[in-house]
Amino acid sequence: MSSCETCVVRNRAICAGLDNQEIVALNAIGRRRSVSAGEPLIWEDDDSLLVANVIDGVLKLTTSTEDGREQIVGVAYPSDFIGRPFGQTSKASVVALTDARVCVFSRNDFDRFARSHPELEHKLLERTLAELDRTRSWMMLLGRKTAPEKIATFLLEMSDRLAETGCTPITRGPAKRFTLPFSRQQVADVLGLTIETVSRQFTKLKNEGVIDLPARRDVEILNRASLVALAG
Amino acid sequence: MSSCETCVVRNRAICAGLDNQEIVALNAIGRRRSVSAGEPLIWEDDDSLLVANVIDGVLKLTTSTEDGREQIVGVAYPSDFIGRPFGQTSKASVVALTDARVCVFSRNDFDRFARSHPELEHKLLERTLAELDRTRSWMMLLGRKTAPEKIATFLLEMSDRLAETGCTPITRGPAKRFTLPFSRQQVADVLGLTIETVSRQFTKLKNEGVIDLPARRDVEILNRASLVALAG
DNA sequence: TGGCATGGTTGACGCGGATCAAAGCGGACC
DNA sequence: GGTCCGCTTTGATCCGCGTCAACCATGCCA
Incomplete structure (x- = not known):
């Protein structure tokens, strides 16, 4: 059965x-x-x-x-x-x-x-x-957005998707902190970029204080508003 | 009625x-x-x-x-x-x-x-x-293909689509010659390119004898095999 | 604890395609 | 035929992202 x-x-x-x-x-x-x-x-x-x-x-x-x-x-x-x-x-x-x-x-x-x-x-x-x-x-993202826009859009989407499916034990609404189910290479494959570009954009956002990267696959959104602005 | x-x-x-x-x-x-x-x-x-x-x-x-x-x-x-x-x-x-x-x-x-x-x-x-x-x-085309690949794929797709919908008065099978329903700008908007790149790739294919461009929006496929090869 | 494997980051450099600018068309209308 | 006007082509230059290569972090297993 x-x-x-x-x-x-x-x-x-x-x-x-x-x-x-x-x-x-x-x-x-x-x-x-x-x-x-x-x-x-x-x-x-x-x-x-x-x-x-x-x-x-x-x-x-x-x-x-x-x-x-x-x-x-x-x-x-x-x-x-x-x-x-x-x-x-x-x-x-x-x-x-x-x-x-x-x-x-x-x-x-x-x-x-x-x-x-x-x-x-x-x-x-x-x-x-x-x-x-x-x-x-x-x-639209693949054809017309720049690498920073792609990354910002991706992070926002992940934050929504992972919250809504309950993959993170967090109350409803977009997740502030979550674990990506993707390696860097896979993020690149989603966004039509290379692994190096993804990595660089991630660290750039980290240095600007927009996100934190507490572990390899973990992301914490510190400033959602600027992510939204960057996503275009 | x-x-x-x-x-x-x-x-x-x-x-x-x-x-x-x-x-x-x-x-x-x-x-x-x-x-x-x-x-x-x-x-x-x-x-x-x-x-x-x-x-x-x-x-x-x-x-x-x-x-x-x-x-x-x-x-x-x-x-x-x-x-x-x-x-x-x-x-x-x-x-x-x-x-x-x-x-x-x-x-x-x-x-x-x-x-x-x-x-x-x-x-x-x-x-x-x-x-x-x-x-x-x-x-896949938008995220991973180069401009020449995009153009070749596009031309093959148009040749199939326009034949099958009967927009050209041609017997079944891919159309050898057809009129694009797109301006150059619109081709660019389909492929995630700029109008200049589209234009350059078209003339390149023309110079190589792969296609002919008898009028602004008309395309004739002279060498389908190399288009297929270019499309990847 | 050390060695190794895997995955991620960082740097130097080059290229493909974007951008900016100007010069051809070719069709519509007079 | 002449003159617009919008579209397309062509050229010169620039820059974002890819490529290549080295280095670093983390976790696993001996």
Whole structure:
């Protein structure tokens, strides 16, 4: 029996509107799975055989060029949906950034289930539209923002995202202090920069007293207003 | 009566699966509208009051910074869907690039109609997922590709898109020669470059015999293989 | 406690693409 | 045909970020 308590709760996020019987049915076709940090779950250009719902942890969606350049095109947090339903191939790899637990479904099973449960499809549509909005605003960042603007925007986004998903034990609202689920290289891959530029911008913000960097991956926002100003 | 023949045909694209009676019902809540080149249809950050289906013409989706930098985050071709259903605000402006005809719906009407027609929602979901895939692969271009790679990728994409939507009177398959629906500035806004860089890369490709530029907005692909190689 | 591996920082330098400026177009209109 | 006007091209210069290389911090294991 795969339907643990947390799994049910997280799946509920994509199920609001379904009645309890349906939620149980969905859980019945899902299988819980642990993924450790760095471990891939889905490969770019592979047949789309599975989709999943994130229970906890953070995962990255990436695309790469043949010569090894990588771009992170999305980040999945708890209760986010990953994989490509209704499509033959997935256009992005999915790799865990932290140890993560997911609830995986065979794509065929999930597609069939979704098609016969309009409320679930509706929820999925809403999420996909929201993700598209987020992705488009990230295009503006990649195409038109400077390195300092990128870093500031990134820190603000992280502060919001990590607070809202409860990855930091902090009351609601943007987190003042948080632990990045990214290495410097991964931050660079999100922002379309190099690791050196990311590092330099971080220390610059630290020297200016805008943020503090108490540990490798920890960030404390000291002056949110100037971050907002810098983000443009 | 707003449901002209083309409108019905184009709407049919998002309606496959609905029976005829439903298609007629959808057309009944839509209103046909002409938009001339350069005219805006939806404004960034405005209340999302209308959604639309493109009958013909090409439109751009853009986001801008306060200081006027612009990024084109999407392009809508005939039978594409624009606007933000199930959302309070639209995160992108929509402006016609060419004279265009669209079939507009009040968002409320459309949302209500969609929620009671699962087949339509499913179609919408499939389209949104496909658009998300396209958008993500564009992120790779914006974040990691060089100017020559960007231009080559752009030309190949245009060649595919313009052929497939029938904007050029050419048999199926990628178009060898086509008219860009973009000015140089707009190409720059798609690729995250400046107008000067776009111009220089175009003339470079022309000098190398990869493409020909018979008129301002016309492109002829002379050597598709090297474009593919350049696109990376 | 020392050695090593991994990841992050810092510095010197060069290049790709932005910026600034001026000179071609080519179409619309008279 | 002439003369605008907006768009595009071309040239000169600059600078932000990438590249290359060395150095430093941290944590792990012997």
